[in-house]
């Protein structure tokens with residue numbers, strides 16, 4: 001209990017005193033997570049829509065892999081990205097290992113399947129009749145797509161939120177591919193792990209509150225967008 | 233038709249963040265902290281593989297910025313288990329290693345995977361145990377203490393993570409011809425800090441480096457030092473360069489500078505000074521050849 | 522009379538089964554064509570083919586005497602038709618938004634859309650619902666919105682697939698009366714699939730009976746009802762047993 005209060009106090013202290021290091025770590029966390037989810041959305045949304053609305057050979061197998069990918073343990077993603085980026089690996093020449101880009105890559109790997117699969121599920125539930133009706137109203141393919149996206153706004157934002165939740169909570173992969181380098185790849189989750197291992201529970205707790213606030217803020221913004229203006 | 237705008241707003245928001253990320257290069261935040269220096273050519277990058285306990289002590293937070301400033305190098309410090317650090321060296325995934333497991337290091341050096349192998353410093357291991365000390369161990373003879381622990385089957389918490397500390401512990405068991413196993417022998421597979429926590433919870437004995445112990449003592453009020461000071465408990469650190477002849481992407485220029493930096497007398501003074509203010513005693517001691 | 526849409530040797534197959542086989546069939550301007558037949562006969566499929574919403578497997582479809590290449594229906598042609606189905610299939614949004622959608626998609630100026638929507642809301646007697654969410658309407662209200670949505674684009678042909686079958690009797694009668702007036706004023710050509718002889722009798726002036734994917738009989742509604750031929754008699758006489766209203 002005492003520790004909890006200490007942690008909250010320390011968190012407020014850290015934020016109010018404008019601790020540079022904490023600020024830098026928080027900012028990096030925000031950046032890395034938003035870029036990851038942004039890219040996942042830009043790829044996952046069209047891919048999910050495509051998979052949800054079309055039927056082709058091999059689609060089910062593809063969906064199976066994507067659904068398995070939803071449960072991909074972050075450390076596995078981390079391990080794969082690490083091996084890919086090793087100096088001796090296929091992308092070694094890019095020297096991306098232990099950089100924020102590497103973290104983004106790992107986070108895309110774990111969040112893309114979530115965004116894709118949940119989007120696909122939403123679009124798959126649109127009935128054949130509804131598609132026919134929209135087409136019959138005189139919609140072009142593009143217009144149909146826009147109508148559907150608007151209709152499924154809630155589900156799409158839920159998919160993005162789920163992906164974001166995965167990304168911001170992720171630590172195993174970020175640790176492995178980022179290396180937790182101070183001022184470079186140290187993000188909130190990896191710092192928390194490090195501080196716990198050092199026994200600095202108060203700092204870890206304070207950081208956990210900052211992380212939670214961050215997650216809360218973003219999720220609240222998305223929820224607001226999702227639930228806005230529902231006419232009755 | 234208001235609804236049309238939701239997505240536009242959402243994407244605009246995300247684009248904004250993206251562009252904000254675009255113009256503040258990530259390196260800026262790092263550089264800002266180390267106070268902007270005069271315009272210099274872009275720093276070269278060097279990967280230092282070291283152990284978690286070394287990083288957790290905080291020593292590198294002092295030494296690395298010093299080295300970076302003097303040599304215009306960006307050091308990427310990767311803190312992992314000793315086993316992984318040595319493996320990174322063998323694979324050429326790191327440029328320079330700072331570790332503390334002499335026997336394992338020797339293999340790497342003998343195989344020609346590491347060169348320019350230099351002794352840097354030492355600190356010491358200690359055996360901590362529950363305040364009640366049910367096995368009744370004391371003094372400075374760690375081997376005798378381990379034998380007693382095994383005989384009395386007192387709870388012993390091992391890191392079990394292939395770290396330098398773990399290797400040290402296994403070395404002592406082997407020297408005494410004991411195969412530690414059974415209910416009393418708990419293996420955490422985690423870092424020193426967590427292992428100490430587990431020991432405190434389970435009221436077990438645990439072999440730890442002194443630096444981590446001093447940093448965490450405040451959280452571990454069920455534990456105390458029971459054995460310390462013997463020669464067998466010395467924890468010796470070596471620095472070495474990854475052999476550039478084996479891997480063409482290794483940055484040997486900066487690695488060599490780092491080895492020299494670590495054994496430089498000025499650096500050695502900093503090492504011995506480190507921790508005195510906070511704990512009233514040194515955490516590491518000069519120990520060059 | 523020149524036919525608007527003409528089918529020539531049309532077949533539709535699904536999984537090697539022929540579900541529609543029509544040597545010739547026409548829709549003429551100004552008629553209210555009824556289509557009846559047992560479940561699974563192919564009525565909805567025929568409707569979709571006529572509206573260029575489903576590709577035929579064989580044969581050709583002509584619009585005003587011109588063959589329309591299969592799978593390459595010009596958007597302007599598609600936009601000459603509209604459709605209302607049994608389920609109202611409204612979108613999440615206001616009633617106004619739902620009725621406006623056809624015009625929005627055709628990129629009409631906002632002012633025009635507003636005026637037209639107001640007009641059609643009035644005609645269907647649902648002006649008071651304009652600001653309600655369409656998903657919360659009753660079945661009768663929803664069906665009025667559905668029909669208004671189809672009519673507002675002033676289609677050359679309106680296709681209807683059982684639009685009244687889920688309504689209770691009084692609601693149905695009221696809506697059908699309103700609808701008949703509206704369609705007669707607008708002089709819209711209509712194709713109307715239904716299972717209800719009363720609806721057919723009240724609305725249509727020509728009737729086609731479909732059984733097993735084939736048009737078995739077609740002609741002026743009273744004549745078909747009074748003189749079923751050998752292949753439609755069994756279907757129509759079942760009806761008449763329970764429904765003496767049919768002349």
Ligand SMILES: Nc1ncnc2c1ncn2[C@@H]1O[C@H](COP(=O)(O)OP(=O)(O)OP(=O)(O)O)[C@@H](O)[C@H]1O
Pocket residue numbers: 535536540558559560561562563564565566567
């Ligand atoms: N995509 C499809 N794949 C396979 N079979 C189909 C497909 N679409 C329609 N059918 C079949 O074609 C036949 C005609 O279907 P259709 O929907 O046109 O019947 P209907 O006359 O409208 O029946 P109802 O009165 O029940 O509405 C049915 O047997 C149906 O199962």
Ligand SMILES: [Mg+2]
Pocket residue numbers: 564565566682
């Ligand atoms: Mg039907």
